[in-house]
Amino acid sequence: MNLSEYSRRPSCEVRIGRVVIGGGHPVAVQSMTNTDTNDTEASVAQIERIDRAGGKIVRLTAQGRREGENLARIVRRLRDEGFDTAVVADIHFLPEVAAIAAQYVDKVRINPGNYRTDRGELEELIARCRERGVALRIGVNHGSLAKRVFDQWGDTPQGMVVSAMEFLRVCKAHGFDQVVVSMKSSNTRVMVAAYRLLVAAMDAEDMHYPIHLGVTEAGSGIEGRIKSAVGIGALLCDGIGDTIRVSLTEAPEHEIPVAELLVRHFAERPGIFPVLHPERYSPTEYRRRTNIQVPVVHSEPLDGFRVIEAVSGNPTAELRAAILNLDTPEPVVVKRRYEETSLETLAVKAAADLGVLLLDGLADGIWIDAPGFAEDQVREIELMILQAARVRFSHTEYIACPSCGRTLYDIEKTLADIKSRTSHLSNLKIGVMGCIVNGPGEMADADYGYVGAAPGRITLYKGRTVVARNIPQQEALDRLVELIKADGEWVEP
Numbered sequence: 467m468n469l470s471e472y473s474r475r476p477s478c479e480v481r482i483g484r485v486v487i488g489g490g491h492p493v494a495v496q497s498m499t500n501t502d503t504n505d506t507e508a509s510v511a512q513i514e515r516i517d518r519a520g521g522k523i524v525r526l527t528a529q530g531r532r533e534g535e536n537l538a539r540i541v542r543r544l545r546d547e548g549f550d551t552a553v554v555a556d557i558h559f560l561p562e563v564a565a566i567a568a569q570y571v572d573k574v575r576i577n578p579g580n581y582r583t584d585r586g587e588l589e590e591l592i593a594r595c596r597e598r599g600v601a602l603r604i605g606v607n608h609g610s611l612a613k614r615v616f617d618q619w620g621d622t623p624q625g626m627v628v629s630a631m632e633f634l635r636v637c638k639a640h641g642f643d644q645v646v647v648s649m650k651s652s653n654t655r656v657m658v659a660a661y662r663l664l665v666a667a668m669d670a671e672d673m674h675y676p677i678h679l680g681v682t683e684a685g686s687g688i689e690g691r692i693k694s695a696v697g698i699g700a701l702l703c704d705g706i707g708d709t710i711r712v713s714l715t716e717a718p719e720h721e722i723p724v725a726e727l728l729v730r731h732f733a734e735r736p737g738i739f740p741v742l743h744p745e746r747y748s749p750t751e752y753r754r755r756t757n758i759q760v761p762v763v764h765s766e767p768l769d770g771f772r773v774i775e776a777v778s779g780n781p782t783a784e785l786r787a788a789i790l791n792l793d794t795p796e797p798v799v800v801k802r803r804y805e806e807t808s809l810e811t812l813a814v815k816a817a818a819d820l821g822v823l824l825l826d827g828l829a830d831g832i833w834i835d836a837p838g839f840a841e842d843q844v845r846e847i848e849l850m851i852l853q854a855a856r857v858r859f860s861h862t863e864y865i866a867c868p869s870c871g872r873t874l875y876d877i878e879k880t881l882a883d884i885k886s887r888t889s890h891l892s893n894l895k896i897g898v899m900g901c902i903v904n905g906p907g908e909m910a911d912a913d914y915g916y917v918g919a920a921p922g923r924i925t926l927y928k929g930r931t932v933v934a935r936n937i938p939q940q941e942a943l944d945r946l947v948e949l950i951k952a953d954g955e956w957v958e959p
Contacts, residue, residue, distance in 0.1 A: 467662070467704050467749055470787065472735030472780055474705035475665065477676040480644050482601045483552030483572035485522050487646070487708045488676035493732075494709040495725035496523035497718040498556070500869040503533040503540070509871075510543045512718065517551045519722040523709065525554035525575065527871040534566035541570050554603070556870070561587040568594040573601040573646070578629045579610035588633060592642045601644045603678060604633045608651030608660070609907025621910065623660035623750070626651075627667050634673055645675045646709070652683035652865045652908050654697040655752060655825055655856050661701050662749045676708035677701075683899070683908050685866040686715040686881060689850055691724050691810060692817040696854040699818025700825055702732040703782040713868040715881050715898075721868075727814050735780040739787035746790050747826070754827040755789070756797045761824065761857045763848035764833035765841065768799060771831060775801040781819045789828045797830035804836045812836055813847045817854060824855035862891045865909045866898040873900030874918030875939055883943055884916065890959040891950070897927070906930065913955070916946055928953070 479489035487494050497516045501508040503526050513524045528534040534555065541553050555567035556575045564574050574595065581587055595602050606626045611619075619625030626649050637645045647668075649660035661677065668675065681697035684690040694712040701707050712724045741747070746755075762768065772792075778784045785800045792798070800823055806812040816834050823829035832851060836844050852858040864885065869877045881898050888896060897909025899917045906927065909915045915927030919935065924942035926934040926949060934945055950956045 467665070469741045469744055469747065469790070470783065471738045472703070472705060472783060475677070476674055477708055478643050478674045480601050480646055480676050481599065482523055482554070484550050485552045491708070493702070493707060493729045494523055495521055495722055495729060496525065496554075496709055496711050497521045497721045498525040498527075498711070498868065498870055500718060500873060501871055503527055503871040504536050506536060506539045506543060509540050510547070513540070513544060513551055513553070514547070514549055515719045516722065517549055519719040520726055521719070521722045523552040523554060523573075525556050528555045528557055528563050528567050529872055530560065531563055531566060533871065534563040537567055538570040561591065564591050565594055568598065568600050571600065573603060575603040575605045577605055577607055577610060578633050579607060579612045579615075581633070588636050589640065592637060592640050595644065596642060599644070601646060602637070602642070603646040603648060604630055604637075605648045605650065605678070606630045606660075607682065607908065608649075608653065608656055609910055621907075623649075623656055623663050626660040627663045630664055631667050631671075634668070634675065635671070638671075638673060643675070646678050647675050648678035648680065650680050650682045652681065653856065653911065654681060654693065654700070654821070654854055657681055657697045658700045658822070658825055659750045659752075661706060665706060666750075677706060678709045678711070679707040680711040680713055682713055683865045683867045683897070684713050685864045686878070688810065688813050688847070689854075689861070689864070690714045690716075690866075692813050692847070692850045693854040694724065695728060695814045695817035696821030696825065696851060698728055699732070700822035702728060703735070703818070703822060715866040715868050715878055717878075718868070724810075724814060727811060728818060731815055731818055735783065737778045737780045737784065739778075739780070739783045741787045742791045744790070747786075747828075749826070752825070752827050756795060756830055758797045758830045761829070761852055762799065762831035763845055763852070764799065764801070764831070765845050766831075768831070770796065771799045772796050773799045773801055773833065775803075776819070782822055785820075785823055786826075786828060789823070798828070799831035799833050800829045801833035801835060804834065805838065806836065807838055809839060809843060809847075812839065813850070816847060817851050821851055821855045824852065824857050860892055862889050863895040864898060865895060865912050867900050867908070869900045874921055875900070875924070877918075880916070880943075884946070887943060887947055888950070891955065891957065894950070894955060914946060914950060916942060
C-alpha cells in the first residue's frame with residue numbers, strides 16, 4: 467500500500483466468459499438478479515437490462531439442484547438472443563449444486579462459511595472449473611463465517627481473512643489461478659480492514675488473485691450509494707479492486723451507473739504526496755488522532771479545528787499526507803470543492819474521497835464545498851458520510867439486502883414502508899433482509915431485524931434473538947413498531 471501516490475495492486479488475469487479482470491484490465495462492474503432463478507423468462511429479461519446498462523457480469527442465486535440445472539436454459543436463451551453476458555452462479559449451502567452450475571456458467575461463487583476443505587469438495591469443484599475454463603470466487607461474508615472459524619476468531623476481519631486464505635491455499639496447491647476473492651460486510655470499517663488484511667496475507671504468500679469489492683446490505687437511495695462509496699472508495703483509492711458491485715435494494719440495473727461512476731472517479735489519481743511519518747498510520751487498526759467525541763460537519767462551530775483543503779486530482783492521498791505530516795495534535799476538518807450538478811454524483815464522489823479519512827481515524831470532520839446545492843442538502847450528505855464511516859450517527863440506519871432469487875417478499879417496497887414509519891428513530895439500526903441465508907448474520911449488529919422466513923411470512927429479531935417467528939407479512943410492520951415501543955425506543959415523529 468503506497469501512502470504517497472496512486473498505483474493499482476498487481477493481480478493475475480482471470481477470465482469470466484468474455485470479460486477479463488485483473489492483470490491491469492479496467493475495473494469491471496457487475497450486479498445480481500433478484501428474480502426467481504427457476505423463472506427463465508424473468509431472469510433473462512433482467513440480465514439483459516443489466517447488460518444494456520453496462521453490467522457485463524451478472525450473478526444468479528442457485529440454492530438448489532433445480533435452480534442449478536435451470537442455469538443451462540438461462541445461458542442458452544441469453545446466447546440465442548445475442549447477449550454474451552458473463553453468468554455467475556451464487557452457491558451457499560450445497561457443494562453438489564456448485565458442481566452442477568459449473569457445467570453451464572462462466573464463474574461459480576462459493577461461501578467458505580458453508581464449505582469444508584477436509585472432504586475434497588473444493589478440489590472436486592476446482593477440477594470441474596478447470597475442465598470448462600470456469601472461474602471461481604471465494605466469497606467470504608462477515609455474517610456467515612464457519613463455526614470453527616467464528617469460535618476461534620469471532621466475527622472479526624481477521625476471522626474473515628483466515629477463512630479466505632484456507633481456501634486460497636487449496637487453489638494455489640492445485641495450480642488453479644482463475645480465482646477471485648471477496649470479503650464483504652455491511653460494516654464499512656470491518657469490510658475495509660478485512661480487504662487490507664487479505665491483501666497483506668496474500669502478498670506474504672505470493673498470491674495475486676483479483677479482488678471483488680462490495681459493501682453488503684448497503685440499502686437504497688442516497689444513503690445506500692454513500693455507504694457503498696465509502697467502503698469501495700476506501701479501497702479503490704489505494705489501487706485495491708478489480709471488479710465491483712454496488713449492492714442496492716433497488717432494481718439491479720440501478721447499481722451499474724453508480725459502480726461506473728466510482729470506476730471513472732478513480733481511473734486517474736495524479737500526484738505524489740510524501741508521508742514523513744508513516745508510523746502514524748495503521749491500515750487495519752482504527753485509531754483516532756484526537757479525542758474529539760463527535761466528528762463535525764462544516765456548518766457547525768469549527769473553533770480549534772484545523773481546516774485542510776484538497777486541491778489536487780488525488781484528494782485522498784493529498785489530505786492523508788497532510789494530516790500524517792502535522793506536528794501538532796489539533797483536530798482536522800478535511801475540505802474538498804465539487805462543481806457537480808447532480809446531487810447523486812456529488813454524494814458518491816465526496817463519500818469516496820473523504821470517507822476513508824474518517825474510517826482511518828485521521829479526520830475529525832468534513833467540509834463539502836458544493837456551490838451548486840443548498841446548504842441543507844450538503845449538510846445531509848455530510849452527515850450520511852459520517853454515519854457510513856461509523857463515526858457519528860444522525861439517521862436511522864437500515865441494513866438492507868439488495869435481494870436475490872432467494873428473497874421471499876417485495877423487499878424494495880417493504881424497505882420503503884419501514885422507512886416511512888421509522889426514519890425518525892435516529893438512534894436505531896434496523897435490518898431488513900430477504901431470507902435467512904445471510905440475513906441474521908449480516909444484520910448481527912442491528913437493534914431490530916425484519917427477515918423473510920417463508921413466502922408471506924416474516925421473523926422479527928431484537929438484536930440476534932428471535933422475538934416473533936413466521937408471522938403474516940401484513941402484520942409484520944405493525945408488530946415491529948409495537949416491539950420498538952415496548953422496548954421504550956420509540957419517539958413520536
